[in-house]
Amino acid sequence: MIEVTGLRKTFxxxxxxxxxxxxxxxxxxxxxxxxxxxxxxxxxxxxxxMLQPDRGEARxxxxxxxxxxxxxxxxxxxxxxxxxxxxxxxxxxxxxxxxELYGLRGKALGKRIDELIEMxxxxxxxxxxxxxxxxxxxxxxAIARALVHDPPNVILDEPTNGLDVMSIRSLRAFLVRLxxxxxxxxxxxxxxxxxxxxxxAIVIIAKGQVVASGTEEELKVQTGAETMxxxxxxxxxxxxx
Amino acid sequence: xxxxxxxxRKELIDAIRDRRSLMSMxxxxxxxxxxxxxxxxxxxxxxxQNRDVELPVVGQEHAPQLMAFLHDHRVELVPPxxxxxxAVRIGDSPMVLIVHxxxxxxxxxxxxNTVELVVDQSRTAGAGDRARVRHLLEAYGERxxxxxxxxxxxxxxxxxxxxxxxxxxxxxxxxxxxxLNLLPMFVLLAAFIGGMYLATDxxxxxxxxxxxxxxxxxxxxxxxxVTGKWLASVLFSAVTVVLTLGLTLVALxxxxxxxxxxxxxxxxxxxxxxxxxxxxxxxxxxxxxxxxALFARSYKEAxxxxxxxxxxxxxxxxxxxxxxxxxxxxxxxxPVLGQQTLLTSTIRGExxxxxxxxxxxxxxxxxxxxxxxxxxxxxxxxxxxxxx
Numbered sequence: 220m221i222e223v224t225g226l227r228k229t230f231x232x233x234x235x236x237x238x239x240x241x242x243x244x245x246x247x248x249x250x251x252x253x254x255x256x257x258x259x260x261x262x263x264x265x266x267x268x269m270l271q272p273d274r275g276e277a278r279x280x281x282x283x284x285x286x287x288x289x290x291x292x293x294x295x296x297x298x299x300x301x302x303x304x305x306x307x308x309x310x311x312x313x314x315x316x317x318x319e320l321y322g323l324r325g326k327a328l329g330k331r332i333d334e335l336i337e338m339x340x341x342x343x344x345x346x347x348x349x350x351x352x353x354x355x356x357x358x359x360x361a362i363a364r365a366l367v368h369d370p371p372n373v374i375l376d377e378p379t380n381g382l383d384v385m386s387i388r389s390l391r392a393f394l395v396r397l398x399x400x401x402x403x404x405x406x407x408x409x410x411x412x413x414x415x416x417x418x419x420a421i422v423i424i425a426k427g428q429v430v431a432s433g434t435e436e437e438l439k440v441q442t443g444a445e446t447m448x449x450x451x452x453x454x455x456x457x458x459x460x
Numbered sequence: 461x462x463x464x465x466x467x468x469r470k471e472l473i474d475a476i477r478d479r480r481s482l483m484s485m486x487x488x489x490x491x492x493x494x495x496x497x498x499x500x501x502x503x504x505x506x507x508x509q510n511r512d513v514e515l516p517v518v519g520q521e522h523a524p525q526l527m528a529f530l531h532d533h534r535v536e537l538v539p540p541x542x543x544x545x546x547a548v549r550i551g552d553s554p555m556v557l558i559v560h561x562x563x564x565x566x567x568x569x570x571x572x573n574t575v576e577l578v579v580d581q582s583r584t585a586g587a588g589d590r591a592r593v594r595h596l597l598e599a600y601g602e603r604x605x606x607x608x609x610x611x612x613x614x615x616x617x618x619x620x621x622x623x624x625x626x627x628x629x630x631x632x633x634x635x636x637x638x639x640l641n642l643l644p645m646f647v648l649l650a651a652f653i654g655g656m657y658l659a660t661d662x663x664x665x666x667x668x669x670x671x672x673x674x675x676x677x678x679x680x681x682x683x684x685x686v687t688g689k690w691l692a693s694v695l696f697s698a699v700t701v702v703l704t705l706g707l708t709l710v711a712l713x714x715x716x717x718x719x720x721x722x723x724x725x726x727x728x729x730x731x732x733x734x735x736x737x738x739x740x741x742x743x744x745x746x747x748x749x750x751x752x753a754l755f756a757r758s759y760k761e762a763x764x765x766x767x768x769x770x771x772x773x774x775x776x777x778x779x780x781x782x783x784x785x786x787x788x789x790x791x792x793x794x795p796v797l798g799q800q801t802l803l804t805s806t807i808r809g810e811x812x813x814x815x816x817x818x819x820x821x822x823x824x825x826x827x828x829x830x831x832x833x834x835x836x837x838x839x840x841x842x843x844x845x846x847x848x
Binding site: 305321 | 461463466467470473474477478666669670671672673674675676677678679680842845
């Protein structure tokens with residue numbers, strides 16, 4: 220369960236996030252939808268405790284992230300915008316490194332890594348150096364290392380960026396699986412089709428503010444639009460000053 | 461295993477798999493010994509008095525006595541090359557002696573004679589041979605003057621009212637230090653070069669590849685991350701220092717130092733002293749590199765700053781080369797300067813106070829600590845994730 224209340228963040232006078240409030244419940248996939256530069260990444264960075272907001276609150280499973288970032292991070296798996304791997308380490312070593320940093324050891328860690336490799340269908344590249352990986356393979360390894368500590372909350376920042384159709388399909392299946400396991404899944408995107416195909420609830424952000432939220436049907440009623448695209452355009456332009 | 465050691469071990473594995481990191485650690489140590497060895501072997505050859513000097517002479521036939529004199533003093537007289545001026549200019553011959561056609565006539569009349577020695581003063585190669593030939597020619601002239609004065613019943617002392625005799629008080633060990641001054645510079649450079657690639661790759665490289673943000677998302681403290689990365693490059697730096705020093709000592713063993721009149725005696729305690737003084741620098745230099753690379757906006761920018769920083773360890777050597785300074789107590793705790801001072805006096809065989817090594821080690825360690833704390837602080841700032 221991820222809750223964000225009244226978040227505001229500025230960078231040297233430039234307002235990146237004006238006022239963002241939303242919550243993402245367990246067992247649901249929540250989509251954070253917004254055009255480029257709307258403040259999605261900044262919001263997610265505050266939730267992960269990487270950035271200190273000027274105002275507002277972020278909680279993960281009732282842990283105040285700002286007061287105790289480590290406890291918050293222990294309950295959170297985040298695939299950030301930056302998803303570089305260590306090119307000279309194999310996929311397995313990349314994942315293992317993060318597992319050890321999260322405090323996992325020995326057989327439990329080995330078992331978890333095997334599980335992730337199987338779940339993400341990484342078997343054929345598991346013991347190859349990451350240097351020649353495709354975008355899709357790289358993204359999968361980045362997801363595996365973000366989830367190595369088996370977190371109940373999962374955030375993915377623009378996970379479909381640069382992926383081909385096959386990779387996107389397998390990513391979707393993976394996210395559905397995470398939902399079925401009862402996790403809270405929050406993912407950001409600027410692609411409406413992605414969000415509408417997958418999400419149980421949608422939060423639309425524009426110019427640093429939440430302009431609409433709800434299920435796809437609710438949003439259509441709210442904005443009086445026919446398609447999700449119309450919903451997006453209406454929501455994104457309506458509130459603009 | 462604590463997070464710090466997990467980071468440390470990963471950076472080591474990563475660097476060992478990286479040819480560039482490994483090369484900077486393993487190839488650099490060869491450079492110093494090879495250069496010192498080549499330079500000293502060359503000098504040994506140059507100063508070898510038992511060797512025949514080859515001297516091209518124009519107009520040998522005009523001065524048979526002079527030629528015989530030179531020949532007796534192990535100068536091998538050879539015909540001059542066609543264009544001897546050009547030959548000297550381009551360095552084919554170190555010198556050419558010209559005897560003029562009227563030499564024999566003037567010699568018979570006991571008039572003053574001129575011989576020309578064509579040299580290129582800007583070339584250091586063959587300087588020893590040139591000095592030797594010039595000295596022989598002057599000696600021949602003096603002998604001639606003496607004979608002529610005696611023949612005329614004049615006391616030869618009248619012609620030499622002042623005699624200058626230089627007394628060389630430099631000990632062989634001190635003379636050796638002039639050549640061996642290269643050694644401290646290479647050892648200090650090793651401390652800077654050994655871990656530089658790792659330090660850059662693990663910080664600026666990590667950020668550029670986009671793996672820094674995910675790393676900072678783990679619950680590991682920023683201090684542990686910085687310290688692990690730093691210690692990995694410390695290990696590379698220290699290994700490079702030890703290899704450089706070891707190989708230099710091996711190289712010195714192969715040089716005929718006694719033939720140059722040098723006496724180098726570096727014992728086990730000297731080596732331990734040098735290591736004690738320099739290893740702390742292997743802690744400080746990578747700390748500075750980690751800090752600078754974190755500060756830089758990109759990998760390229762980091763490389764630019766760090767390649768400028770490489771000049772730091774060469775500075776004291778360069779300054780001492782121009783204006784030799786006696787070792788002063790205040791020099792010891794200053795990183796780089798202290799190490800240079802201690803290395804130089806150890807190699808010269810001068811007594812070095814134990815507190816000097818301790819102060820040098822403390823100075824560099826303190827600097828390393830301050831820099832690592834600053835680097836951890838920088839990693840905690842928001843700007844590290846956002847870029848600048």
